[in-house]
Amino acid sequence: MRKTYGFHGGIHPPENKHQSVRTPIADAGIPPELVIPLSQHIGTPAGVIVEIGEHVLKGQMIAEAQGFMSVPKHAPTSGTISAIEDRQIAHPSGHFAPCIVLTPDGRDEWIACSGRPDYESMDKLALIDLIRHAGIAGMGGAGFPSSVKLSVKPGTEIETLIINGTECEPYITADDVLMRERADQIIEGAKILRYIIGPRETLIGVEDNKPEGIAALRAATEGSGIEVVQFPTKYPSGGEKQLIEILTGKQVPSGGLPSQVGVVCQNIGSTVAIYQAVVHGRPLISRVTTVTGAAVREPQNFQALIGTPMRYLLEKAGYQPEKNRRLIMGGPMMGFTVPDIDVPIVKTTNCLLAPTEDELPTPPPAQACIRCGMCAEACPASLLPQQLFWFAQGKEFEKLEHHNLFDCIECGACSYVCPSNIPLVQYYRASKAEILQMRRDHEKAEASRIRFEARQHRLEQAEAEKEAKRAARKKAAEKRAQSAGADSGEDPIQAAIARAQAKKAAQHGAGGEQSELEMLEKAVVSAQKRLDTATAKLEEARSQNSDLVDALQTGVDKTRDKLAKAEQALTAYQQAQGEGGAAQSEPPADAAKAAIEKALAKRQAEASLSPAEKARADLAKLQQRLQKTEATLAQSRSNGDEEKVIEALESTVARLTGKISAAEQQLQQAEDA
């Protein structure tokens, strides 16, 4: 007999297991409709791989695993996919979740599947993959993907493999009947697990309230090296950490995994599912579910297809809805009230409890905590439940964490013993959720902060780049200017100004008249030259009797005209030079400046004159202009200029005459004055 250990706390609630073990496991059959939720396990929901209207065979994969923490779903029977939609599922929130709805065709036709009874020749990783593909998730209630549990980190030495047949919660007998009826399958499954993990010892832990099950297992383990360990009944010895302590005396560290103390645990139901998957190649499509409680006439265990509506199963057991106020999925300690009787059973549904009001009364209103300390005595995780309760009420999350709230397994022992009927576990669940939510929020805030800072950094960088480009352009411009300045020895603008001034000076400078004279002379010379060449060409054309003679003749005539004009201009200029004499010999330094000076001088002169003198000067000026205009008119007439010009000149003469008479009158007035 192996030595067993104890664990702190624990309670002894009425077991109520005998009601549902009177009959063997019954086949629930095929319901008219199966609803398979995509998320029946802890982790990412599976991804649908079938379409509406598609015909599927029993055991065909209809949703595939998405990521590591996920398992696929399979069709529980053959039929047609009638819908893929959100349906209410067995969850305390009463939320809707994506489900595949299958309408069975009644033929229950299996897909071709082949088992691997020779699994010992298989690679261990391939075997784990096979288990994963069979969609097996922990069937004890939590739904942790079995393949993840079996993928022990390399280098971790597993000393003990524990098959959990404790089933400590009242009412539930699903594992008990499995032990009684399918002990050989359990042992085969345990052997597969033993092959995968390679532990030093393999134990099956069973509470001593299941003598038939223990006997059946003992008979089946004969000579296999697997030991069936019996220990006293106490709730919650089926908790993973509690069972490990009972069987090995080791405590799993806070926040740690069983593999840290060299232990791997698997549930009996999962072990049978693994046997089915490996040896027969059948995925997890059905499970044993206990239907019990005083509101069902024939409490019993069913082999039910995953996705069977709870109502269908309850009716098979003789459900009396009038007696039942709430339907509980799971046991009375850790189960939850299902929102609706039509929700489907899933891989973790080990029990449907339909109690009457007398059997499981509505908890009376909670009263004040009297600090009796009974909860601390009952806590299997050695926590201080009343302390946690105070902190939860005050939302002191930091203190809750310091008091190891996350080691709470939510077994409900504290609430069970509380004389004030305080729903302690609900406080812990809510606080845990709140803390997790805060962690998620903080993570999100952190991500936002990083994104914000990255954006800020990017904008600053862009601005800096722009600034740098601007600076580079400015620098380049300065450099160009410098290099240009270096060539001429001064600033380019100054140089340009200097050039312009030099040009102006050249035009109006000392040699201004000379250059004009030169230009005229040059024009005469070039015209002479052109005339010479043109005449030569004409001569040549004539000698050759070319067609071009006429054209050349006109060209020569034109050139001659031009020459004459140029000569005329030259003589006219020379004459003007002679006439201008001293006045024009004075070189105007700057035309504009000279004009301004002239105008100023004139104004000063005018200002110094008396009105009579001014009028006289005006008159004299006008008379001068009239004489000039008349001279021009006479010249134009003699030249035979255009009529327009002559007319214009005549009108000017008339206007000037008018002005002169006006000026004379003014002068008269001025003199009179």
Next chain:
Amino acid sequence: MIELLSQYPLFAALLALVGLAAVFGALLGYAAVRFKTEGNPIADEINNILPQTQCGQCGYPGCRPYAEAIANGEDINKCPPGGEAGIQALADLLDVEPLPLDSEHGEVAAVPSVAFIREAECIGCTKCIQACPVDAIVGAAKQMHTVISSECTGCDLCVEPCPVDCIDMIPQQETLQTWHWQLPDPVSRRVDIIATDTPQDDASRDRAA
């Protein structure tokens, strides 16, 4: 020298004290240079508490500037997304009295929301992209834009710049993943033991209060 000191013990004591002061002063001076803290550690801690929505409702361009302002004496009650819990955390950190949320900076949203672009109406002007403080909007000029809802902080800074008004703030629905147990209803804890603890009595007491 020794004789002088032994003759005037007061002078000796003074000399010793001045010497010690000089040594420790030098030590402190060195430490101040050697262990100089970069940035403002208080502002960092405040920034850790702020919700990082970068919404600017506090009047500062982002959470970090507001954190710095708080470190320099700004009021702690200007952050609606942080809510009362955020104000309480800031009050605890800074050891000041928690103030009620300043309503001129907005109300606490009952449920967090995310921006949603009605994509058929988007003209691809990129104005919302420029407004988004956390780069949670994808798109390019004359291409449809969309919000990465997991990165959206719900600050609604993108709503106003949109010229065609095609951005909605959608309150996030509770899903199976975000659902969690609530604390037990306090009503369930009401002690109904003595006759005066009847609900009617309770209601009248509430009215009186």
